[in-house]
Amino acid sequence: MLEFLANSVITPLLPFFLGVVAILLYRAVGFFPFSKLRQSLSSLFSSTDSSSWRALSVALAGTLGVGNIVGVAYAITSAGAGALFWMWISAILAMILKYGETLLAIKYQKKRDSQYIGGAMYYIPHHFLAAMFALLCIASSFTVGNLLQTKAVSDAFELNFSLSPYLIGTLLAVLTLLVIWRGIRRITRFCSVVIPFLSLVYLLMCIAVLLKNASAIPSLFSQIISEAFSLRAVGGGIGGTLIFHAMKVGFSKGLITNEAGCGTAPIAHASANTDSAVKQGLLGIVEVFFDTVVLCTASGLVLLLAQQNTPSLDGYALVLAAFEPLFGRIADIILPLCIFFFVLATLVSWSYYGKSALTYFTQNRIIQKLYLILFSIVAFLGAVGEAGVFWQLSDITLGLMTFINTGYLLYFRKDIQTETELFLQNETHPTAKKQ
Numbered sequence: 001m002l003e004f005l006a007n008s009v010i011t012p013l014l015p016f017f018l019g020v021v022a023i024l025l026y027r028a029v030g031f032f033p034f035s036k037l038r039q040s041l042s043s044l045f046s047s048t049d050s051s052s053w054r055a056l057s058v059a060l061a062g063t064l065g066v067g068n069i070v071g072v073a074y075a076i077t078s079a080g081a082g083a084l085f086w087m088w089i090s091a092i093l094a095m096i097l098k099y100g101e102t103l104l105a106i107k108y109q110k111k112r113d114s115q116y117i118g119g120a121m122y123y124i125p126h127h128f129l130a131a132m133f134a135l136l137c138i139a140s141s142f143t144v145g146n147l148l149q150t151k152a153v154s155d156a157f158e159l160n161f162s163l164s165p166y167l168i169g170t171l172l173a174v175l176t177l178l179v180i181w182r183g184i185r186r187i188t189r190f191c192s193v194v195i196p197f198l199s200l201v202y203l204l205m206c207i208a209v210l211l212k213n214a215s216a217i218p219s220l221f222s223q224i225i226s227e228a229f230s231l232r233a234v235g236g237g238i239g240g241t242l243i244f245h246a247m248k249v250g251f252s253k254g255l256i257t258n259e260a261g262c263g264t265a266p267i268a269h270a271s272a273n274t275d276s277a278v279k280q281g282l283l284g285i286v287e288v289f290f291d292t293v294v295l296c297t298a299s300g301l302v303l304l305l306a307q308q309n310t311p312s313l314d315g316y317a318l319v320l321a322a323f324e325p326l327f328g329r330i331a332d333i334i335l336p337l338c339i340f341f342f343v344l345a346t347l348v349s350w351s352y353y354g355k356s357a358l359t360y361f362t363q364n365r366i367i368q369k370l371y372l373i374l375f376s377i378v379a380f381l382g383a384v385g386e387a388g389v390f391w392q393l394s395d396i397t398l399g400l401m402t403f404i405n406t407g408y409l410l411y412f413r414k415d416i417q418t419e420t421e422l423f424l425q426n427e428t429h430p431t432a433k434k435q
Contacts, residue, residue, distance in 0.1 A: 014399055018261050021406050022093035025100050028417040032424070033099075033282060056283045057192040058184075058268035058349055060199075060291070068291065069202065069319055069339065072299040076307065077314035081220070082227030084300040091292035094260030095285045100409045100416045102284035105266030106277035107419065112363070115184060118270025119353075120263035120405045121360045123412070129404055130360070133263065136401045137357035140264075144394040145350025146375060147382035153336075153343040154383035160336045168340075169383025175344055177376040180351045181369075184271050187352050194345050199295065202338055206298035209326050213305050220304050260288055262398055263405030267356045268349065278423035351375050 075083045101120065109118035121137070124130040150172050154165040179190050210217060259265050265287065269280050306313075306322035313321050323331035351372060358371050409416075 014402060017403065018097065018406060019093055021261075021410050022096050024410060025096045025413055025416065028413045029096070029099075029420045032420050033285065052272040052274045052280055052283055054188040054192050055269045055272035055280070056287060057195050058188055058271065058352065059265040059284075059287055060191070060195050068295040068299055069335070069342075072296050073303050073314060073318045076300060076303055077318065080227045081223045081300075081304055082225075082229065084224050084297065084304075085228035087292055087296055087300075091288055094292065095288045097260040097406065097409060098265065098284035098288050099281040100412070101261070101263060101266045101405060102269045103277040103281035103416055103419055104409070104412055105270040106272065106274060106280045107415070109270045112359075116271055116273060117267075117356055117359060119267035119356055120401075120408065121357060122270075124404070124408050129408075133401055133404050134357040134360040136397045136404075137264065137267075138354050140394065140397045140401065141350045141354025141357070141375065142378050144398055145353065146347060146378050147385075148394060149343045149346050149350075150379045150382035151385070153340050156336050156339050160332055165384045169380040172340075172344060172347065172383060173376040173380040176347045176351065176379050177372065179344075179348050180355075180372055180375070184352060187348055188271070190348060191345055194341055198338055198341055198345070199290075201334070203295065203298055205323060205327065205331075205334070206302050209302045209305065209323065210298070212326055216305060217301065220301055223304065224300075261406045261409070262402040264350075264353050264401075267353050276423070277419055347375075347379055 075087070104123045105118045105120075108123035109116045110122060111117075119137075121130045121134040124133060150169060153172070154168040157163045157168050158165060179186060265284065269284060272280055274280055302322045303318055306318055310318065310321045319335060320331060323335065327334070354375065355368055355371055358368060362368075
């Protein structure tokens with residue numbers, strides 16, 4: 001039944017719905033920020049405060065990860081080089097969704113115990129659907145944000161180093177609890193260090209491979225464009241990219257790397273102490289751009305090079321084949337470590353999403369601490385157990401979250417339009433009054 005719901009109900013409808021809402025939002029804001037690109041970039045980098053960038057780091061921790069490494073490999077092997085083209089198209093659509101939901105998260109954020117909180121459950125005006133979204137977010141934090149992540153990293157370390165899943169599970173559980181126990185301040189500090197470092201390491205590795213094979217890059221882009229309009233590429237690229245990242249390791253039936261529309265990243269952005277909802281929304285666009293356009297493109301080009309020599313490989317094996325010719329055995333060490341810390345950052349980020357959703361129902365500190373302990377225990381169980389039915393359950397819970405949240409982006413499109421117009425009229429005008 002779960003498989004039927006995931007494959008026959010969620011998967012076919014969601015990409016179409018996201019695309020329609022994205023186009024309507026673009027029309028509402030006059031295709032901002034592309035129509036005002038220079039002004040957008042100037043305002044973004046001139047006075048955006050540090051708390052906004054730290055909130056972006058938490059959001060990126062939940063967005064960047066194994067999907068940018070292994071997930072792209074599965075998209076290419078299942079849909080061909082043309083899938084990358086449709087990832088770029090979907091990224092353009094995702095940018096406005098992330099902009100809108102981030103803007104709303106700031107506009108309707110709440111202040112509790114000297115900290116800001118927010119997210120879709122706080123800007124959804126109908127209590128039943130807000131509560132349903134929060135429940136789905138809690139459920140997703142245990143599945144897509146935990147079980148499936150830890151299972152992937154334990155498999156990678158067992159394959160590369162023959163390490164016991166019990167050891168990896170214990171290590172992940174302990175490290176996760178140590179980071180998340182002290183709350184959002186420690187989480188933001190952790191993510192603001194780990195995510196930029198990991199992203200830079202992986203991006204530099206990709207650049208090194210591409211520079212070595214620079215003469216082949218034009219032909220790769222030609223291959224991407226020529227295969228982009230085959231039925232196989234359209235189905236695998238858009239269908240695989242826009243659905244949702246049931247898990248960032250790429251073993252899911254659908255893949256999206258940027259989380260746009262599902263309502264999780266705005267929970268992180270809402271922690272920013274900023275008066276400008278529009279500027280924080282622009283950071284949401286930066287999040288999508290770096291995740292999908294930069295990292296996924298770099299991964300895709302490197303993997304296409306490897307596929308020319310090893311067409312029979314896919315998934316993690318293809319990733320290793322892409323880097324081993326240049327880095328040798330070092331790649332066998334660096335890549336699993338990158339996966340480990342990407343997954344740890346994802347666990348940390350998703351624990352904050354789940355705890356924030358729980359806070360919507362209760363502010364009891366004992367219950368919240370019990371949630372964090374349970375989250376860490378589940379991280380251990382995910383590493384040593386089998387994913388099984390959680391794949392379908394993740395697709396359903398995340399799909400329903402996305403339907404609810406994206407529907408309210410359409411509902412609030414006039415608010416998004418008004419906030420954007422005020423910002424454009426006067427950049428110094430506070431566009432996000434605290435509610």
